Amino acid sequence: AQSVSQHNHHVILSEAASLELGCNYSYGGTVNLFWYVQYPGQHLQLLLKYFSGDPLVKGIKGFEAEFIKSKFSFNLRKPSVQWSDTAEYFCAVTFSGGYQKVTFGTGTKLQVIP
Amino acid sequence: EAGVTQSPTHLIKTRGQQATLRCSPISGHTSVYWYQQALGLGLQFLLWYDEGEERNRGNFPPRFSGRQFPNYSSELNVNALELEDSALYLCASSSRTSGRGADTQYFGPGTRLTVL
Numbered sequence: 001a002q003s004v005s006q007h008n009h010h011v012i013l014s015e016a017a018s019l020e021l022g023c024n025y026s027y028g029g030t031v032n033l034f035w036y037v038q039y040p041g042q043h044l045q046l047l048l049k050y051f052s053g054d055p056l057v058k059g060i061k062g063f064e065a066e067f068i069k070s071k072f073s074f075n076l077r078k079p080s081v082q083w084s085d086t087a088e089y090f091c092a093v094t095f096s097g098g099y100q101k102v103t104f105g106t107g108t109k110l111q112v113i114p
Numbered sequence: 115e116a117g118v119t120q121s122p123t124h125l126i127k128t129r130g131q132q133a134t135l136r137c138s139p140i141s142g143h144t145s146v147y148w149y150q151q152a153l154g155l156g157l158q159f160l161l162w163y164d165e166g167e168e169r170n171r172g173n174f175p176p177r178f179s180g181r182q183f184p185n186y187s188s189e190l191n192v193n194a195l196e197l198e199d200s201a202l203y204l205c206a207s208s209s210r211t212s213g214r215g216a217d218t219q220y221f222g223p224g225t226r227l228t229v230l
Contacts, residue, residue: 034218044204044221090157101170102147102219104157 002027002095006105013081014113021076021108023065023091033074034092034102035065044090050074061085086112116141118222120205126228127195135190135225139207145169146188147208147219148180152201160203163188195229202226 005024013019025031035047048059055067065076074091091105119138127133139146148160159172163182177193186207192199203226206219 036221043223044206046218046220049218092157101159101162101172103159104149106156 002093002103004091004093004103004105006089006091006108008108009106010109010111012111012113015083016080017112019076019078019081019085019110021089021091021110023074023076023105025072025074025093025103027072027093027095029095032094033065033067035059035063035074035076036090036092036104037087038090038107039087047076047089081110081112083112083114086110118205118207118220120203120222120225122225123223124226124228126230128230129195129197131195133192133195133199133227135192135203135205135227136187137190137205137207137222138187139205140220143207143209143220144186145208145217146182146186147206148188148190149204149206150174150201151204151224152198157204161190192227197229200227200229 003026007022033050036044037047038044047063048057048065050057050067058064063078065074067074088107088109090107092102094102118140121136125133137146145164147162150158150160160174160178161180162170166182180188180190182188202224204224205222208217208219
């Protein structure tokens with residue numbers, strides 16, 4: 001079955017550190033890829049998405065992600081995190097023929113220490 | 115532009131009861147999705163409605179059901195509630211798909227269901 005894996009469950013960083021959160025999926029066909037963020041007390045918001053084209057996608061708040069098809073990965077990056085980036089981050093994938101069903105990873109909780 | 119709204123914010127029920135959760139999509143969106151976010155289990159896809167019809171369903175028992183109304187709002191019904199149904203239920207909406215694949219889904223704040 002198609003699945004999405006986020007291997008980092010809890011990440012703690014100091015402000016200004018660089019961030020990379022891993023996301024891998026298991027499916028050899030066409031995929032659409034998303035990163036969502038859930039700030040404390042707020043609802044899920046879209047950070048960025050990839051449907052086609054340039055595999056390096058830039059999102060809001062300085063985040064970017066790179067789709068590497070050969071590695072089935074869509075890792076999220078930010079060169080310098082801020083305390084306000086403390087949140088839970090979810091990778092999500094739709095698989096071709098999945099009829100709009102979005103499969104989410106289990107999420108990564110990021111804690112940024114001032 | 116108003117976002118996805120959900121009601122109620124919190125809902126407390128006892129085992130065996132029924133729960134009804136409501137969702138209003140973003141204006142112009144025709145698709146509504148329901149997800150369950152249970153502690154430690156991440157987000158699990160429940161149901162997808164588009165144009166009033168159920169289009170896809172996740173791996174949940176039939177006591178999870180719903181419907182979509184002509185104005186594209188939606189209800190999620192959970193019958194014969196069990197303790198493990200306690201979770202945050204999220205609704206999302208998107209515009210009609212282009213056929214390329216999933217359009218971006220926009221999420222509401224969720225309804226926290228507690229089953230005692």
